[in-house]
Amino acid sequence: xxxxxxxxxxxxxxxxxxxxxxxxxxxxxxxxxxxxxxxxxxxxxxxxxxxxxxxxxxxxxxxxxxxxxxxxxxxxxxxxxxxxxxxxxxxxxxxxxxxxxxxxxxxxxxxxxxxxxxxxxxxxxxxxxxxxxxxxxxxxxxxxxxxxxxxxxxxxxxxxxxxxxxxxxxxxxxxxxxxxxxxxxxxxxxxxxxxxxxxxxxxxxxxxxxxxxxxxxxxxxxxxxxxxxxxxxxxxxxxxxxxxxxxxxxxxxxxxxx
Amino acid sequence: xxxxxxxxxxxxxxxxxxxxxxxxxxxxxxxxxxxxxxxxxxxxxxxxxxxxxxxxxxxxxxxxxxxxxxxxxxxxxxxxxxxxxxxxxxxxxxxxxxxxxxxxxxxxxxxxxxxxxxxxxxxxxxxxxxxxxxxxxxxxxxxxxxxxxxxxxxxxxxxxxxxxxxxxxxxxxxxxxxxxxxxxxxxxxxxxxxxxxxxxxxxxxxxxxxxxxxxxxxxxxxxxxxxxxxxxxxxxxxxxxxxxxxxxxxxxxxxxxxxxxxxxxxxxxxxxxxxxxxxxxxxxxxxxxxxxxxxxxxxxxxxxxxxxxxxxxxxxxxxxxxxxxxxxxxxxxxxxxxxxxxxxxxxxxxxxxxxxxx
Ligand SMILES: Nc1ncnc2c1ncn2[C@@H]1O[C@H](COP(=O)(O)OP(=O)(O)OP(=O)(O)O)[C@@H](O)[C@H]1O
Ligand SMILES: [Mg+2]
Numbered sequence: 001x002x003x004x005x006x007x008x009x010x011x012x013x014x015x016x017x018x019x020x021x022x023x024x025x026x027x028x029x030x031x032x033x034x035x036x037x038x039x040x041x042x043x044x045x046x047x048x049x050x051x052x053x054x055x056x057x058x059x060x061x062x063x064x065x066x067x068x069x070x071x072x073x074x075x076x077x078x079x080x081x082x083x084x085x086x087x088x089x090x091x092x093x094x095x096x097x098x099x100x101x102x103x104x105x106x107x108x109x110x111x112x113x114x115x116x117x118x119x120x121x122x123x124x125x126x127x128x129x130x131x132x133x134x135x136x137x138x139x140x141x142x143x144x145x146x147x148x149x150x151x152x153x154x155x156x157x158x159x160x161x162x163x164x165x166x167x168x169x170x171x172x173x174x175x176x177x178x179x180x181x182x183x184x185x186x187x188x189x190x191x192x193x194x195x196x197x198x199x200x201x202x203x204x205x206x207x208x209x210x211x212x213x214x215x216x217x218x219x220x221x222x223x224x225x226x227x228x229x230x231x232x233x234x235x236x237x238x239x240x241x242x243x244x245x246x247x248x249x250x251x252x253x254x255x256x257x258x
Numbered sequence: 259x260x261x262x263x264x265x266x267x268x269x270x271x272x273x274x275x276x277x278x279x280x281x282x283x284x285x286x287x288x289x290x291x292x293x294x295x296x297x298x299x300x301x302x303x304x305x306x307x308x309x310x311x312x313x314x315x316x317x318x319x320x321x322x323x324x325x326x327x328x329x330x331x332x333x334x335x336x337x338x339x340x341x342x343x344x345x346x347x348x349x350x351x352x353x354x355x356x357x358x359x360x361x362x363x364x365x366x367x368x369x370x371x372x373x374x375x376x377x378x379x380x381x382x383x384x385x386x387x388x389x390x391x392x393x394x395x396x397x398x399x400x401x402x403x404x405x406x407x408x409x410x411x412x413x414x415x416x417x418x419x420x421x422x423x424x425x426x427x428x429x430x431x432x433x434x435x436x437x438x439x440x441x442x443x444x445x446x447x448x449x450x451x452x453x454x455x456x457x458x459x460x461x462x463x464x465x466x467x468x469x470x471x472x473x474x475x476x477x478x479x480x481x482x483x484x485x486x487x488x489x490x491x492x493x494x495x496x497x498x499x500x501x502x503x504x505x506x507x508x509x510x511x512x513x514x515x516x517x518x519x520x521x522x523x524x525x526x527x528x529x530x531x532x533x534x535x536x537x538x539x540x541x542x543x544x545x546x547x548x549x550x551x552x553x554x555x556x557x558x559x560x561x562x563x564x565x566x567x568x569x570x571x572x573x574x575x576x577x578x579x580x581x582x583x584x585x586x587x588x589x590x591x592x593x594x595x596x597x598x599x600x601x602x603x604x605x606x607x608x609x610x611x612x613x614x615x616x
Contacts (some may be wrong), residue, residue: 028295046494056479056482056483057565075478075487076483077481077484077485077488079480080482080483080484080485081485081491086483088480092477092479092480092483093480094472094473094477094480094481095476095477096476096478096610097469097472097473097476101472104469105469105481105484105486106470106485108466108470108473108484108485109484113465114467115465117465118462118465118467118468119458119461119462120468121461125465128466129465129466131411168484171484172485197472217470223496
């Protein structure tokens with residue numbers, strides 16, 4: 001199997017909150033086209049890693065290289081611009097906007113119309129607006145919630161909200177899609193549908209970074225898995241090896257029963 | 259898009275409604291004129307406030323930024339006009355030069371003020387804008403020494419009216435066989451300007467920019483993660499609002515022929531903000547209603563309360579001016595208590611409020 005080029009490199013990324021060392025010199029690499037899993041007990045620093053990567057937090061030391069370029073991740077919109085999209089552990093949709101409007105916001109980054117275009121409604125702006133709507137519809141189809149396109153995001157079921165968040169993230173045309181516990185709170189059928197969706201996303205050329213507590217899902221989906229504990233990466237390998245690693249077993253048994 | 263759909267339907271009412279509205283708008287200055295030109299002036303101010311309130315609506319209603327110093331931009335526009343079209347400096351530039359210039363200057367002040375503050379939390383913006391509003395007023399009050407720029411508290415008089423060729427908006431004249439007084443002419447000019455700002459408001463709302471404003475209001479972190487440069491997008495709203503304030507100021511100066519710092523007090527900012535909030539933030543018909551009510555009601559009170567008191571008590575008991583403020587305050591409290599989303603809110607705002615109430 002030919003090795004794909006590197007997409008993301010984390011170099012000794014560290015972040016602490018007061019005395020809490022949320023991330024301690026974490027280094028890892030993700031290759032283009034893979035589904036990379038990130039697991040670990042509660043409070044291990046997984047979400048913090050996402051937040052540093054997407055510029056929501058500023059890491060104290062270390063840095064990221066994305067697609068060969070060093071990230072100046074000082075603002076989240078810049079991370080999105082270079083091609084990193086994410087979802088949130090505690091779903092953050094625009095609740096009082098419809099599903100399709102949520103996805104249309106995701107197109108902001110890749111469209112141009114400004115104030116003058118909006119006021120004059122010239123041909124270019126109308127064409128762009130139509131393209132935004134079309135793309136948003138396609139993405140809702142893609143994640144399978146197009147019948148809910150005109151419902152307000154806050155009225156969607158939990159599983160559909162997770163899917164909508166993924167559609168909105170995909171609307172930014174990411175190279176890397178970072179999912180923070182997308183299966184949390186889902187039942188078996190929903191989780192299975194999610195697995196199919198994530199596989200499809202990866203097949204369509206988007207690299208996926210997946211935080212997940214559902215071990216079965218991670219082991220089924222991911223090519224490689226990193227395990228965090230107390231802000232440190234304690235292990236990184238293919239799922240079969242990670243599962244048997246004594247440090248991982250220790251971390252999970254020693255920590256809270258997740 | 260259900261919301262968008264409903265919004266655009268409101269923009270293209272059946273022809274009957276449009277005709278009726280046009281008829282009313284055409285008749286207002288003549289009906290008001292029957293009661294004297296003072297009533298036409300009141301109508302003019304109502305429309306000027308509609309313009310101002312819709313300008314502020316972009317900032318407060320759309321972008322969700324609390325601006326307590328909006329009147330500063332109004333003042334910038336008014337003084338720009340006053341200084342460049344009056345005997346004060348002996349400069350008499352035409353209005354089509356000064357109005358855009360005033361808008362541009364106000365916009366520049368908006369950017370200068372907004373750039374450093376918009377990345378802070380909302381409450382800071384409120385304080386900073388409040389301070390800025392007062393600073394501008396105090397500057398206008400004191401920039402008469404050592405060099406007399408603004409003529410201090412006396413203000414600037416004899417400001418040129420808006421004039422197109424020989425057609426002056428301050429004198430009465432006959433057009434198409436209809437005799438129009440000065441205020442009646444301004445009325446039609448103001449209606450055109452107000453329609454303009456309404457179109458801008460409607461079109462912005464249903465645009466890429468409008469969506470990002472709403473997204474920021476809903477969840478700023480998520481909006482950033484979607485690639486929206488929230489600071490720039492907010493700054494855009496702030497600068498646009500400021501520009502409209504600048505235009506309104508210029509028209510105000512021309513219409514009054516006189517400006518002084520007194521017209522740009524904090525109370526003025528609060529009044530305009532009240533129009534937006536009371537009517538229904540982010541909802542164009544609501545904001546218009548708020549502006550008309552808050553301009554008209556005090557005048558009606560002023561003219562109505564004095565004869566009423568004389569009739570009932572035989573003499574004046576309460577000074578109408580103080581009663582005005584009392585009624586004003588009471589109205590605000592009642593509306594906020596019983597209709598927290600405003601008198602005529604958008605379905606959007608109702609939903610947002612319902613959410614916080616859960
Ligand atoms: N904004 C913050 N301020 C203070 N402490 C924080 C903050 N964010 C995270 N932490 C702390 O950093 C540590 C790592 O948190 P993080 O959310 O990254 O864990 P996690 O691996 O995502 O856990 P979970 O599986 O519960 O989501 C925790 O101890 C947490 O309390
Ligand atoms: Mg987490």
